[in-house]
Every structure is written in C-alpha cells, then in structure tokens.
Amino acid sequence: MAFQVSKSNDVMVIDVEGQLIVGNRQELKQKVLYELEKGERKFVVNFSETGYIDSSGLGVLVSLSKKIREQEGELRLASLNEDLRTLFELTKLDTLFTIADTREQALEGL
Amino acid sequence: MDKALVLELPNDISSIEHAVEYVMRHCSSCTDYARRLNLNFRVGLTEALSxxxxxxxGSDPEKRVRVEVDVSVEEVAVRVTDQGVGFDPASIPDPTLPDNLTKSGGRGIFLMKTLMDEVQFNDRGNSVTLVLRLKGEATV
Known part of the structure; x- marks a missing residue:
C-alpha cells in the first residue's frame, strides 16, 4: 500500500493504493501536512485504487479536512467505490466532505 | 463449527492488515456472502484489532492480542481478546451526532456494531466477539 502524491495545476492529488487504515494513516497525514506547510491549499484524495478504510482512516480525513480549512484551503474526496461510500454514509461523513465520482470531477472548479 | 483458527498477534498495528488478510483467506469458502465478508467482516475485525x-x-509492545475465528456454513464468528484492564463500551458517544461529527476519533465501536450482526463484550471489557451471519440483518 502506498500514497502517490502528484500535482495537477495547483491541486495536490493523493492516490491511495491499497488500504487506508490504522497502520498507515499517519503516513497520509504527514504527506498532506507537509504539502500544507509548503503552502499548498487544494487537495484531492483519490480512492479509485483503495480496498477499504477503517475508522482510523476516516478519522485522519476528518482531521486533515479541519486543518486544511483552517488554512482556508479545501480537501475533496474522489472515486469512492460502493463499499467505501457505504462507510461514509453510515458514519454521516458524506455530509462533511465534497465527494466526487471521479478524480477529474473533483478537480473541476477547485 | 466447521473451521477454527487461533492467532496470537504482537501488539503492533502494522500487523493488523496482514492478520486481517490471513483471516479473510480462512473464510474464503463463505462465497455466499462474499460482499458482507469483504466489507462488514473485514472492517469489523480491523476495528476490533486496532x-x-x-x-x-495501550500500545504496549510487550502485550499480545488473541484472535479466535470460527467459520461455519451459517456464520463467521471472531473473538478478539487483549491483555488490558477493559473498558465500558457504553461510554462511547454516538459519532454520528452533529456535535461529534467533526471529531477525528470514536467511530470504531460504532462501525463494529453497525456492520456486524452481533457484537458482545465480556464483563471485563477486554474481549469482544463479532458475528456475521449468512442471513444477517447488518448493513449491506
């Protein structure tokens, strides 16, 4: 599992390959906070290659979203499969995030 | 019970993913409820282990976690036991309430209870048994 960070215009895109769970959530947090400290303000986390997320993974997304908003930035999520979308709906976190069907849609207007 | 599996894990969160995959392979014969296994059971077990x-x-590397899995044609049951002093699961607030929605933690027990057909803690609170049934009513 890994997090691939790339830049599309002025948006940082983080592709989550594998799982986002308790064992690797700190890695994602550190990568995003590093870019935030460098001055980046727009982020998309793309889940098209993601198997599953646990509560720790959901928690780190909530935490990052707050930190990015505090810096007047925005975090969007993209490409949740049916299972991942179910987890966001169960926890009502779908009301907290902008969730796009695709990476491209997430980038639009950001 | 048709198939039993017992694991003793080090208290290391980096071992969780491999342990879950190992248990999932043990349950691979349960093709009749593959999606519920893949989401409900996988996430429920991950939550219990973490x-x-x-x-x-308490993240003590000297301690261990015991995992006991029983697979039958009708259900998968897993008991996860730690070496801690236990806790009161009723003390965890509902993470979906508006005041709790922006908190980074507190969703693990909720997901276990929502995704599994049965969640039972022992009296001490250091052991939880999760059950997913072929014809269960849990979400998904």
Missing part, C-alpha cells in the same frame, strides 16, 4: 492494540493494550 481497539485491542491501541486502547485495550
């Missing part, structure tokens, strides 16, 4: 390691055992 709770045991982080909170039950």
């Amino acid at each position: 709770n045991a390691m982080l909170y039950g055992n």
Whole structure:
C-alpha cells in the first residue's frame, strides 16, 4: 500500500493504493501536512485504487479536512467505490466532505 | 463449527492488515456472502484489532492480542481478546451526532456494531466477539 502524491495545476492529488487504515494513516497525514506547510491549499484524495478504510482512516480525513480549512484551503474526496461510500454514509461523513465520482470531477472548479 | 483458527498477534498495528488478510483467506469458502465478508467482516475485525492494540493494550509492545475465528456454513464468528484492564463500551458517544461529527476519533465501536450482526463484550471489557451471519440483518 502506498500514497502517490502528484500535482495537477495547483491541486495536490493523493492516490491511495491499497488500504487506508490504522497502520498507515499517519503516513497520509504527514504527506498532506507537509504539502500544507509548503503552502499548498487544494487537495484531492483519490480512492479509485483503495480496498477499504477503517475508522482510523476516516478519522485522519476528518482531521486533515479541519486543518486544511483552517488554512482556508479545501480537501475533496474522489472515486469512492460502493463499499467505501457505504462507510461514509453510515458514519454521516458524506455530509462533511465534497465527494466526487471521479478524480477529474473533483478537480473541476477547485 | 466447521473451521477454527487461533492467532496470537504482537501488539503492533502494522500487523493488523496482514492478520486481517490471513483471516479473510480462512473464510474464503463463505462465497455466499462474499460482499458482507469483504466489507462488514473485514472492517469489523480491523476495528476490533486496532481497539485491542491501541486502547485495550495501550500500545504496549510487550502485550499480545488473541484472535479466535470460527467459520461455519451459517456464520463467521471472531473473538478478539487483549491483555488490558477493559473498558465500558457504553461510554462511547454516538459519532454520528452533529456535535461529534467533526471529531477525528470514536467511530470504531460504532462501525463494529453497525456492520456486524452481533457484537458482545465480556464483563471485563477486554474481549469482544463479532458475528456475521449468512442471513444477517447488518448493513449491506
């Protein structure tokens, strides 16, 4: 599992390959906070290659979203499969995030 | 029970992913409810293991977590036991309430209870049994 960070215009895109769970959530947090400290303000986390997320993974997304908003930035999520979308709906976190069907849609207007 | 599996895990969160995959392979014969296994059981077990390691055992590397899995044609049951002093699961607030929605933690027990057909803690609170049934009513 890994997090691939790339830049599309002025948006940082983080592709989550594998799982986002308790064992690797700190890695994602550190990568995003590093870019935030460098001055980046727009982020998309793309889940098209993601198997599953646990509560720790959901928690780190909530935490990052707050930190990015505090810096007047925005975090969007993209490409949740049916299972991942179910987890966001169960926890009502779908009301907290902008969730796009695709990476491209997430980038639009950001 | 048709197939039993017992694992003793080190108290290391990096071992969770491999342990879950190992248990999932043990359940691979349960093709009749593959999606519920893949989401409900996988996430439920991950939550139970991370709770045991982080909170039950307090991230103590000297402690261990015991996992007992029973697979039958009708259900999968897993008991996760840590070496901590236990806790009161009723003390965890509902993470979906508006005041709790922006908190980074507190969703593990909720997901276990929502995704599994049965969640039972022992009296001490250091052991949880999760059951997913072929014809269960849990979400998905």
